[in-house]
Amino acid sequence: MSRTRTLVTAGTLGAVILTLAIGQARLGASLAQQPVQAPVFEVDPFWPKPLPNGWVIGSVIGVGVDSRDHVYIVHRHQSLNARTEIGAAQDPPTGDCCAPAPPVLEFDPEGNLVRSWGGPGEGYTWPASNHGIAIDHRDNVWIGGNGQGDSHILKFTREGQFLTQLGRPGEAANSRSTEFFGRVAKISFDTRANEAFVADGYGNKRVAVLDMTTGAVKRFWGAYGNMPSDSNLGPYNPDAPLAQQFRNPVHCAEPSTDGLVYVCDRPNNRIQVFRQGGEYVNEVRVAPRTLGDGAVWDIAFSRDPEQRYLYLADGKNERVYVMDRKSLTVLTSFGGGGRQPGQFFAVHSIATDSRGNIFTTETYEGKRVQRFVYRGVRAVTRRDQGPPWPTR
Numbered sequence: 278m279s280r281t282r283t284l285v286t287a288g289t290l291g292a293v294i295l296t297l298a299i300g301q302a303r304l305g306a307s308l309a310q311q312p313v314q315a316p317v318f319e320v321d322p323f324w325p326k327p328l329p330n331g332w333v334i335g336s337v338i339g340v341g342v343d344s345r346d347h348v349y350i351v352h353r354h355q356s357l358n359a360r361t362e363i364g365a366a367q368d369p370p371t372g373d374c375c376a377p378a379p380p381v382l383e384f385d386p387e388g389n390l391v392r393s394w395g396g397p398g399e400g401y402t403w404p405a406s407n408h409g410i411a412i413d414h415r416d417n418v419w420i421g422g423n424g425q426g427d428s429h430i431l432k433f434t435r436e437g438q439f440l441t442q443l444g445r446p447g448e449a450a451n452s453r454s455t456e457f458f459g460r461v462a463k464i465s466f467d468t469r470a471n472e473a474f475v476a477d478g479y480g481n482k483r484v485a486v487l488d489m490t491t492g493a494v495k496r497f498w499g500a501y502g503n504m505p506s507d508s509n510l511g512p513y514n515p516d517a518p519l520a521q522q523f524r525n526p527v528h529c530a531e532p533s534t535d536g537l538v539y540v541c542d543r544p545n546n547r548i549q550v551f552r553q554g555g556e557y558v559n560e561v562r563v564a565p566r567t568l569g570d571g572a573v574w575d576i577a578f579s580r581d582p583e584q585r586y587l588y589l590a591d592g593k594n595e596r597v598y599v600m601d602r603k604s605l606t607v608l609t610s611f612g613g614g615g616r617q618p619g620q621f622f623a624v625h626s627i628a629t630d631s632r633g634n635i636f637t638t639e640t641y642e643g644k645r646v647q648r649f650v651y652r653g654v655r656a657v658t659r660r661d662q663g664p665p666w667p668t669r
Contacts, residue, residue, distance in 0.1 A: 320667065347383055388648070409421045528541040
């Protein structure tokens with residue numbers, strides 16, 4: 278073959294490859310724009326209503342919804358800045374504004390504050406750093422903690438009356454303990470089985486399942502259903518082989534109505550799915566190159582009988598993903614970083630009410646709870662919708 282023909286052939290082959298590459302890119306772009314059916318939401322910038330008494334809230338570290346669609350949040354006093362945020366609470370006061378609200382706040386569906394309580398009391402140890410709030414089928418309130426010595430769980434009535442303390446405060450992490458916990462992130466429930474699923478959490482590296490009546494630990498497991506280990510895996514590396522154990526924190530363990538459990542392995546950027554006995558089923562990585570705090574923070578399900586959709590809060594990339602629950606496919610997302618309604622600063626916890634509305638809370642400097650009003654299932658063409666501002 279002559280040198281001229283070789284160059285022409287190579288050039289022709291290069292052109293064909295380039296054409297195929299451009300065609301595939303265009304095909305990918307067109308597929309990305311194909312409409313999918315997904316729930317649609319709009320932020321309600323007027324929910325909740327202003328708090329009384331000059332109260333402000335700190336980092337909001339948990340959200341739950343009861344049988345009446347009342348929304349409960351728990352926040353941290355220690356995250357409030359004494360000089361700039363709570364001058365009225367200083368001795369002497371440095372100004373008229375403001376004072377910390379009690380740790381637990383309850384809002385009705387219209388956003389009115391109807392009850393507030395929480396903090397140290399007789400017969401129990403309030404967490405050094407409260408974390409997560411969950412409402413069971415009897416409207417009892419369960420609270421964990423991720424501070425030093427928070428190796429226990431508290432349970433109250435919805436009015437704030439203390440019921441029981443599970444575990445022992447002050448214990449070191451031990452992911453195989455049946456007597457205490459390791460800085461619990463979140464608690465969720467399967468009321469048909471009378472079981473509580475504990476994301477255990479910031480000290481331990483496991484899911485623990487409790488008898489809701491007695492508080493006894495019935496079983497526990499680590500990543501892939503392995504026996505959990507407390508060994509330090511080091512920082513997450515997106516290019517390394519997948520870790521065979523959870524990293525801290527294990528941030529949620531959410532049971533579905535069809536007998537599965539969806540676990541937030543937060544710094545590993547993955548959702549792992551198990552049967553409720555702890556048998557591994559599946560996993561998906563979300564935003565897998567996310568470093569630091571990770572992308573998989575909290576999960577809530579849509580309220581249709583099949584729980585068709587899964588909502589995932591990503592407090593590092595500042596969005597909520599709308600996913601098909603069974604396939605674990607991301608359909609779309611909303612949010613974006615910022616402080617305006619519909620944006621997020623460290624979106625931490627997520628819950629849904631019986632009407633399908635979504636409630637989110639923000640930690641660190643976010644210090645906020647937001648409501649996103651459900652507008653039905655519609656055709657969505659944008660993978661990232663940005664802030665879902667009201668259209669009417």
